[in-house]
Amino acid sequence: MRLITYCKSCKKSTPINSRGILLRTDLEDKYGIEVPYQCKHCVTTQKTHPNQIYAQSSKLPMVFTSIVGFLFLIIGFFILGAIIISAGFISLQSSNATLFNKSTVFQG
Numbered sequence: 536m537r538l539i540t541y542c543k544s545c546k547k548s549t550p551i552n553s554r555g556i557l558l559r560t561d562l563e564d565k566y567g568i569e570v571p572y573q574c575k576h577c578v579t580t581q582k583t584h585p586n587q588i589y590a591q592s593s594k595l596p597m598v599f600t601s602i603v604g605f606l607f608l609i610i611g612f613f614i615l616g617a618i619i620i621s622a623g624f625i626s627l628q629s630s631n632a633t634l635f636n637k638s639t640v641f642q643g
């Protein structure tokens with residue numbers, strides 16, 4: 536989770552230090568009713584009320600789990616493919632063996 540607020544000067548969203556913050560009351564406990572921030576766009580230092588700060592869920596865990604899931608999917612397909620191929624070889628060999636054993640040669 537990351538915290539943002541909208542800069543009072545340029546109205547753009549700018550991040551707030553969210554370390555150890557879970558609720559707006561945590562912000563109030565840490566900073567009081569005015570949370571200081573420095574806008575990353577216009578580089579002015581401002582203060583804002585905790586109610587003007589919003590949380591955004593971080594996209595990083597979602598991206599990470601998607602990549603890991605996709606890798607496992609590929610590995611799973613490889614493992615499944617290997618099993619199917621080896622099963623195919625085994626059945627081919629056993630059917631070849633069956634075919635060989637069924638075949639007889641005419642004995643004078």
Ligand SMILES: [Zn+2]
Pocket residue numbers: 542543544545546547574575576577578579
């Ligand atoms: Zn700004």
